[in-house]
Amino acid sequence: MNAYPQTIKFPKLRRLGRRVSALIVLLQKSPYIQFLLPEAKLLSSVATMDAVKMTIATVAGLGAFDSVSGATEVVQISPNNGSDTVSSDTDVSLTFVFQAIGISGHRVDHFSVTGTLPPGLTLNPGVENRSFGSISGTPTQAGTYSDIKIQAWRSAGDSGDYAEGTFSIVVAAPAGAATITQQPASITINSGETTSLDVSADGTPPFTYQWYQGASGVDTTPVGNDSSSFTTPALSATTSYWVKVSNAANPSGDNSNNATVTVVDLFETWRTNYYTTQELADPLVSAPTADSDKDGVNNQNEYIFGTSPITSNVQLTPNVSMDETHVNISFTTVIASGVGYEGKTRHYAIEVSDDLQQSGDWPVLQGYSDITATGLTVNAQVPINTDPKKFYRVRSWLTP
Ligand SMILES: [Ca+2]
Structure with missing residues (x-):
């Protein structure tokens, strides 16, 4: 991991006195320079100037880089050199540069990525025969994207020798951006009831709220009004909802977690209290429309009246x-x-x-x-x- 500029043996160089500068020049003319130049070119085609600068910094650390033995890992070069965390901002261009170290010959056939990248970021193609790779783009969704594993493969195909590193890409929300501070809470209700879900957000008002039915991030079923509160319809089955809160500083919005409204069917509970498992499986006996005690009142109405469905009594x-x-x-x-x-x-x-x-x-x-x-x-x-x-x-x- 610490194979970067800080490990250059400056004291030793210093003892060389006036010859130091000459030595550096010599290094820059060494094959190592040729080794890295194509990568600088690669990066400049996809990256910001920062990324290129970081690549040059790595050139300075090349001596130490080569001294690493036995390590087989992928490390971050930019923007957070040596860290497992990659810092970025919503709607700001990012180039995440990484390097495979400890691989024989320092050459990588290709990189692969597993895990979910922030929306807007992609692994750059065309990294064959390199030791550097990058993921770039403009992240659009704030959040922490963990367990992003980058693997550097020595040969074609995702098999054989590889080095790997695992990173978290943190996409910070822009200043004043709508950010959910209190998630809508899951709740249990009785069948046929409604309930209200609420969300709170920080940021610069005004906010726009859009509620959805379904799993968080799935926006195919919008529901409700532009409000921090949503009242469900009367529910007979367990249903999940989520909300997107957006504002001018965060037009793509912050997605809430799922709020699951668990619906308990109290008629079912009541029915189960009177009938055996076998009877419950027989709709002629225990269905809402059945009248197993033949008192002229079906089971649904027995439940409403508060009478027993298995004893004929007309209270x-x-x-x-x-x-x-x-x-x-x-x-x-x-x-x-x-x-x-x-x-x-x-x-x-x-x-x-x-x-x-x-x-x-x-x-x-x-x-x-x-x-x-x-x-x-x-x-x-x-x-x-x-x-x-x-x-x-x-x-x-x-x-x-
Ligand atoms: Ca009855």
């Missing part, structure tokens, strides 16, 4: 009586509790129609449109009028 039947002036309707509300009702509230409404066959929701009886279950009895008195007939029913539902 909800309202008592209806009439006197000379009123129709009296009473029923006992049942609080939603127990397995499958975590976080649920049961509600009731009394509905009225003069047509028993009326489909859909009936008009609600005024004053009884939303009764929250308390375990107490509801008594409704409806004045009798001149209508020839009226039908009443009690509807129940669960929230959320």
Whole structure:
């Protein structure tokens, strides 16, 4: 690793007194110069001036470079000489120059890269018969890109002798760039519920927010509004979301992590509590539409009413009586509790129609449109009028 200028034996050179400068000139005329010149040319074709300067610095270290024995590695030359980390900035041209050292003859047939390079960077082709290679381009996405392994192969094809080095390319966000400081958090909800996801960002406002459904970075399904908060639709299946936050200083944006909304199906939990594995596998017994206790109430409605799907019992039947002036309707509300009702509230409404066959929701009886279950009895008195007939029913539902 430390095969660079700092290992030149300056003290020894110094003892040579006035002959030192002559010696340097001699070195520069040595075959080593010819060895490196083609690489400087290579680099200048793809690189910034910095990269070329660094190459020249390596020429100065050539004596030490050659003294390395047994090492077979790929080391960074520029921009962070000798480091495993490559520093760069978003939207600023980068040339990452590396060198294979310790390979017999100091020649590399080709380099290969494994790992994910920052978007905008590529390995430069045409490095045959070199010891230097480079990755260049303009990174567009801030972040730390770890485990980028560069392998220098002595022969054609990715097999045989090689040297390798592993690097992290760190792409810094530009000043004022939108950078997510608080990721949207994963959460567990009940089936049929919605939830809100939030993100916080640093940088220079204003920010633009775009939410997406799917895995982070996959932008095929945009959802929601331009807001730091996103409210999901009612979900019946586990769903992942992420958000991109951008601003003028970071137009390509900062992508959040995945926020997974795990959906728990409480009806499924309730169903599993009553039926055996064999029964659960039989839709004629345990499906939402089945009525295994043959009480006329299907399993979905048993769940909503809070009755057992395996014991015929009709707890909800309202008592209806009439006197000379009123129709009296009473029923006992049942609080939603127990397995499958975590976080649920049961509600009731009394509905009225003069047509028993009326489909859909009936008009609600005024004053009884939303009764929250308390375990107490509801008594409704409806004045009798001149209508020839009226039908009443009690509807129940669960929230959320
Ligand atoms: Ca039933």
